[in-house]
Amino acid sequence: MASATESVHQPRVKGPEEKLKVVVIGAGLGGLAAAMAMYYAGYEVVVYEKIKKFLPLGDSLGVGENALRLLTRWGVRDKLIAIGNKSPVMHIRRWDTGEIIATQRLMDMAGYIGHRAQYHASFLSRVEELGVPVHMGTAVATFDEYAPSVTLETGEVVHCDLVIGADGIKSRTRELVLGFEDKPKSSGYACYRAYTEGDRIRDHPDAGVLVNRDQMNIWIGKDLHIVQNTCRNGGDFNWIITHKDDDDIAESWSQPGKVEDAVALVEEWDPTIVEAMRLTPSCLDWKIVYREPLPTWISKSGKVVLLGDSAHPHLPTSAQGASQAVEDAATLAICLELAGRDNIRLATLTYERLRYARVLKTQKTGEDTRRRWHNALRDLDAGREVDPESVKMQWIYALDAEADTRARFAAVSAQIKAELAANNDVPILPMSLLGDDKFDVPSISDERKREVAQMAKDMFDSWESSGAQVYKGKKRVRSEEAGAGLGSAAVAAPIEPAGVAIAAVGA
Ligand SMILES: Cc1cc2nc3c(=O)[nH]c(=O)nc-3n(C[C@H](O)[C@H](O)[C@H](O)COP(=O)(O)OP(=O)(O)OC[C@H]3O[C@@H](n4cnc5c(N)ncnc54)[C@H](O)[C@@H]3O)c2cc1C
Incomplete structure (x- = not known):
């Protein structure tokens, strides 16, 4: 584990000839x-x-x-530890009863959790x-x-x-x-996310237990999970529902959602978390989009x-x-x-x-x-x-x-x-090495490989067509x-499309 006593680096001293x-x-x-x-x-x-x-x-x-x-x-x-969630463990719970299925060190899963801002x-x-x-x-x-x-x-x-x-x-x-x-792709999933004061929940007979100290819980069910954590020793309360969603892609960290829509997804779930969600004034609707490699x-x-x-x-x-x-x-x-x-x-x-x-x-x-x-x-x-x-x-x-x-x-x-x-000075794209055992990565779909082969071709074509x-x-x-004023541009030799890389990627 990264120890508190691990020392802070001394900045390296670089002379003008080395300094970038x-x-x-x-x-x-x-x-x-x-x-x-x-x-x-x-x-x-x-x-x-x-x-x-x-x-x-x-x-x-x-x-x-x-x-x-x-x-x-x-x-x-020190700055991070001061504001992060200090729970040593997180619990993975059953969706309906909240029964604990597994408990593990938080550090084994999500690390220190704090408010992004x-x-x-x-x-x-x-x-x-x-x-x-x-x-x-x-x-x-x-x-x-x-x-x-x-x-x-x-x-x-x-x-x-x-x-x-x-x-x-x-x-x-x-x-x-x-x-x-x-362009990003839809992942087929979306999140409702909310962050609010722990005091809104503290006095509720079922949900209050979720803010009595720093903690992290995950309720798992079919095709859906809820992550809940606190920050500042229960002072702040966060929940995130990840659910299936095929709506249009919008990449935004600030698109409002409706708490009632989020609650509707989990009406039958453990009331401890559902009641806490009901007490939350607002949430964001965040489509999970991704870009493949x-x-x-x-x-x-x-x-x-x-x-x-x-x-x-x-x-x-x-x-x-x-x-x-x-x-x-x-x-x-x-x-x-x-x-x-x-x-x-x-x-x-x-x-x-x-x-x-x-x-x-x-x-x-x-x-x-x-x-x-x-x-x-x-x-x-x-x-x-x-x-x-x-x-x-x-x-x-x-x-x-x-x-x-x-x-x-x-x-x-x-x-x-x-x-x-x-x-000929053309680098091999890392993607093209993915079949190599040394890379030891999960497989990438054939569709993505074809797409990347095309992207690589377009990229090298456009490199080829411009000096700088x-x-x-x-x-x-x-x-x-x-x-x-691009004097240095002239040194850019025209290159062949990267046959090695493209062929390997498309293989
Ligand atoms: C508003 C916001 C909220 C987020 N909330 C969460 C969260 O709740 N949980 C979570 O796990 N992750 C969250 N993330 C994602 C997480 O912060 C990132 O995955 C991670 O921090 C790595 O981000 P990054 O620095 O590469 O990119 P970003 O955090 O997106 O930072 C990119 C920065 O570049 C700036 N920028 C863009 N174009 C230009 C330009 N032309 N000139 C100058 N500056 C430019 C942007 O304004 C932005 O500040 C959030 C990201 C954002 C932006």
């Missing part, structure tokens, strides 16, 4: 984690955030032990303490991946060595990297890189969206350091290769957990006990992303170097059209 200037787009948890990781790596880092002032949006979010270990080294641990405020205040500039209300409008630079909506051009696109699920940076928009997270120049939700949004049942963004940040910082200033592309390609399979596994775990919860009672009703081990996700938490990157960087980067040399890429709004324009 890193622009981070987006001050969400991923972007702020990247800011901390770059700061401790000794780099100059600046963050641009389009929102003027953060509103307390969202509700509970898990920070797993895998992330907490890194955040401890970046000096945020409060965790976010903690990250932000740490970044500010470290003296990293965060420019609020400053959207990045366009990019030049070869300069590299970003142009702000104010028209100011900011030059740097590396651009990190931590701009979330609706990422523009992802469009630059892919050359087109990767992207063909790549790295632009052609290797100097624009995706991180966090822009690269790999997670389903809520993985409880790993924020934690995987934190791991990304740690791995990227170390890859940059080990590759050295003159090898940024090698660093980012290695980052992608090191992270890709793990992230895919944590994404798939979200689906798998939901499936197991929604089916567990079939076993129970057939007279079998639910094996508590079957609901755990413990394997996720052991990874120390910093140590892992240091251990594997040399071999993986050497492999990538050899591939680039053998393949400047991204404006929804469409890519050639550098000459954009009128940008």
Whole structure:
């Protein structure tokens, strides 16, 4: 477990010849984690955030032990522990009676749980303490991946060595990297989510027990589950129902729902939770959409890189969206350091290769957990006990992303170097390695493989047709059209569509 006594890193001291200037787009948890990781790596880092002032949006979010270990080294641990749920365990309960089916360490499942906005405020205040500039209300409008630079909506051009696109699920940076928009898909599920004061529930004869101390409970039933947790020792109360829903896709953290619609789904369920839900004044209706694995997270120049939700949004049942963004940040910082200033592309390609399979596994775990919860009672009703081990996700938490990157960087980067040399400087897409035993990831549907093969082809075609890429709004324009001073563009050799990658993906 990430120990309270684990020491905070000393920032590395880098001379001017080693120091990189890193622009981070987006001050969400991923972007702020990247800011901390770059700061401790000794780099100059600046963050641009389009929102003027953060509103307390969202509700509970898990920070797993895998992330907490890194955040401890970046000096945020105490702030997070102070506001997180302190229950040592969570209970998995039967939908109708509330009978406990399994109890497990919370750390084995969701990590520390706190309000997303409060965790976010903690990250932000740490970044500010470290003296990293965060420019609020400053959207990045366009990019030049070869300069590299970003142009702000104010028209100011900011030059740097590396651009990190931590701009979330609706990422523009992802469009630059892919050359087109990767639309989300309906997952076939939606959540109603509510976060309210514990005092609203405290005096209710059935439901009051849910806020008498910090706790976390999950009621599982056929095709539906309810997660309930508290924060601030029962001061705040959160419930989330995940249910089947095939309505139109809308990606929003603020679409209102109706509490009565949520209650109608669980009228016959354990009154302890249903009565608590009835006492909640409002809820959000959140369609769970997802994007399947992207063909790549790295632009052609290797100097624009995706991180966090822009690269790999997670389903809520993985409880790993924020934690995987934190791991990304740690791995990227170390890859940059080990590759050295003159090898940024090698660093980012290695980052992608090191992270890709793990992230895919944590994404798939979200689906798998939901499936197991929604089916567990079939076993129970057939007279079998639910094996508590079957609901755990413990394997996720052991990874120390910093140590892992240091251990594997040399071999993986050497492999990538050899591939680039053998393949006319065209990287092999990580997706195309998924059949490789070493990747050890759950299978991807043939349909997605075909889709990705097409995406990869489109991507390489668009790379081929432009000397340099400047991204404006929804469409890519050639550098000459954009009128940008892109002397370095000329060095971009035309490339063949990546036969190796595409053939392997489509196989
Ligand atoms: C409002 C909100 C509420 C959430 N609530 C929950 C929750 O309750 N539970 C949960 O598990 N997860 C929640 N999440 C998701 C969770 O926070 C993320 O999975 C995780 O933190 C990783 O996010 P990220 O930093 O990659 O992206 P995000 O958190 O989406 O951050 C991206 C940031 O980039 C900014 N941005 C986008 N485009 C630009 C641009 N062009 N220029 C500058 N800035 C830009 C956005 O304004 C945003 O602040 C929420 C996310 C959001 C945005």
